[in-house]
Amino acid sequence: MSNRIRHHGLKISRYSPKIARYTMLKHKKDDPNPDRYNKLYKGKSRFKKDGLSNLKYTRVDLVLKRLYTWVLVEVEPIKYPAKSIVQPSLDGN
Secondary structure (H helix, E strand, O other), rough: OOOHHHHHHOOOOOOOOOOOOOOOOOOOOOOOOOHHHHHHOOOOHHOOOOOOOOOOEEEEEEEEOOOOEEEEEEOOOOOOOOOOOOOOOOOOO
């Protein structure tokens, strides 16, 4: 994630522990992807096309706090084009 942020010219700011603490949410570990280092190395070429580049949302609420901004959004479902089903012909053509 930090590579993506820096790639777009943004800066990551971390406050001292006296002001803010950062905690990762607990989760079950998966087996590492054997291709993970290749994916990290080639990540810059995928930034524009993978992830949430097509996310559509509407902002519902915005609350400015002293140390963070709380944003509530409503996410619109992605509409995929319907797949056409080709029926095999009975005469073999």
